């Protein structure tokens with residue numbers, strides 16, 4: 033029986049390598065779909081509207097909120113970020129595992145609204161490595177990096193809300209580990225309600241007096 037896809041939330045500190053991980057996962061397996069978020073932050077060099085994000089004004093973002101067009105949204109370092117509803121619903125129905133690469137406030141909202149979602153937290157092996165990666169990226173100035181490190185410290189308080197924590201040290205290993213977790217999660221009974229219902233229905237035929 034065709035199984036509906038699952039909603040996978042991937043979070044991690046800014047600089048944890050989530051973006052690279054998700055890209056590698058999408059390239060290696062065709063069972064995933066990536067939700068493209070909407071944001072009010074400025075595009076970084078090399079980012080394209082509709083590819084990394086849908087870049088919009090604050091007014092437009094607030095209009096989409098009012099129209100109930102987002103499954104969740106949050107404010108992160110002075111900007112809005114949110115997940116458009118339509119794509120997520122379509123892809124799940126088509127059997128794809130939809131990845132949301134979002135921060136913790138959004139992750140918690142997703143868990144509340146979709147209890148069957150799978151929450152994975154990605155972290156570098158330690159704090160120094162995080163700082164090194166953020167500096168090495170060369171896309172943010174020192175002030176923004178300091179803000180993001182401070183935010184990481186706050187976010188670390190919420191890690192226990194996730195189903196799994198995965199260390200991103202070796203990218204290949206990290207990709208495989210996440211894929212295995214998703215594969216296992218798809219076998220958990222709360223995510224197989226339809227199958228269970230069908231088996232039960234089917235077994236009724238053996239009930240005494242049924243035929």
Ligand code: 5GP
Pocket residue numbers: 043044045046069070073104105106108113114115133134135136137138139
């Ligand atoms: P960045 O500015 O580095 O692209 O993203 C900043 C943070 O916002 C990251 O932690 C990223 O995962 C998160 N983020 C991106 N899109 C969304 C979204 O749609 N909703 C929420 N809640 N967070 C998002």
